[in-house]
Amino acid sequence: MSGLITPMALRVAVTLGLPDRLRDQPATAHSLAPDLKVDPLALDLLLAHLTTLGVVERTDAGYRTTSFGALLGADAGNGLNNLLHHDTAAGRADLAFVDLIHSVRTGEPAYPLRYGQDFWTDLAEQPHLRDAFDRQMNDRIRDWIPQIVAGFDWSRFGTVVDVGGGHGSLLAAVLAAHPAMRGHVVDLEATAAGARALFDAQGLADRAEVTAGSFFDPLPTGGDAYLLFDILHDWDDEQAHRILARCVEAAPPDGRILVVESIGGIGDETWFDLVMLVHFGGRDRGLEDFKNLAAPHGLVVESVTPVVGGRSVLEFRKHPI
Ligand SMILES: C[S@@+](CC[C@H](N)C(=O)[O-])C[C@H]1O[C@@H](n2cnc3c(N)ncnc32)[C@H](O)[C@@H]1O
Numbered sequence: 001m002s003g004l005i006t007p008m009a010l011r012v013a014v015t016l017g018l019p020d021r022l023r024d025q026p027a028t029a030h031s032l033a034p035d036l037k038v039d040p041l042a043l044d045l046l047l048a049h050l051t052t053l054g055v056v057e058r059t060d061a062g063y064r065t066t067s068f069g070a071l072l073g074a075d076a077g078n079g080l081n082n083l084l085h086h087d088t089a090a091g092r093a094d095l096a097f098v099d100l101i102h103s104v105r106t107g108e109p110a111y112p113l114r115y116g117q118d119f120w121t122d123l124a125e126q127p128h129l130r131d132a133f134d135r136q137m138n139d140r141i142r143d144w145i146p147q148i149v150a151g152f153d154w155s156r157f158g159t160v161v162d163v164g165g166g167h168g169s170l171l172a173a174v175l176a177a178h179p180a181m182r183g184h185v186v187d188l189e190a191t192a193a194g195a196r197a198l199f200d201a202q203g204l205a206d207r208a209e210v211t212a213g214s215f216f217d218p219l220p221t222g223g224d225a226y227l228l229f230d231i232l233h234d235w236d237d238e239q240a241h242r243i244l245a246r247c248v249e250a251a252p253p254d255g256r257i258l259v260v261e262s263i264g265g266i267g268d269e270t271w272f273d274l275v276m277l278v279h280f281g282g283r284d285r286g287l288e289d290f291k292n293l294a295a296p297h298g299l300v301v302e303s304v305t306p307v308v309g310g311r312s313v314l315e316f317r318k319h320p321i
Pocket of ligand 1: 165
């Protein structure tokens, strides 16, 4: 219950690159310290705790990364390194959790208190954070994609506009499974460029458009469904209304708005609610919250389909058709 020390020790280990550094060649704290620009005695204390955790082990030649510790390596393929490093989008944002009490007191994100501006502004100004965030999003959705594609009837829609669609990996899989469908990703410039590259690489450029822009501005028309995957939970109600309004104004009268996220009470993950609060001032909403959010836009819930990763597809239609 008092465990702030171990999570921070793991994050510092990743930030210093210790799991990779000690992977093949053991080393002592004293030999490593000058290169890492750290204090040798303090590094030894850290490595001793990492030994207790089983991340490294002691050998005659110094500390060496264990197979467990290798899971924290940059190339481990599990996304952990990107989540824990102090200078990635998630790792940096999580440090704002020391001000969780501020968020609980005010309902406001703690991130700007620590960094002076909001998460998205930081990403716009620091390309390495934007890259890290896009990678994090791709890592998290990769294993879910087959179930999301199979678990919902996408073929009903001629064109899906993926609003805040990231690199478009889900949309690409949907289009690959349904050759008659078309898709359109809208995201901010740097991320939109990644979506273009992915569609080109997968030979989908003739069916998949990409628009660089903000979902607070008018969205492309021509979609039968407007998809918001893990978008609304990043925003407070006021901003969520603005995003929904853009989708509704772009959608045709019989169009659908598909909100995919963790619906509170349906396989929800409580820790994630706190992440949304501290990073963004957002939250996962319950079904009633979504109905209330959508009602002023003339939207009614048509179906709720649990898919994967605690996420459900919440399908809204305009009322009346
Ligand atoms: C949590 S990610 C979800 C990405 C994607 N839908 C997925 O599920 O993998 C939120 C996305 O919203 C995008 N985003 C943030 N602010 C935006 C804005 N004002 N206009 C368009 N996209 C935005 C981010 O770039 C990011 O790709």
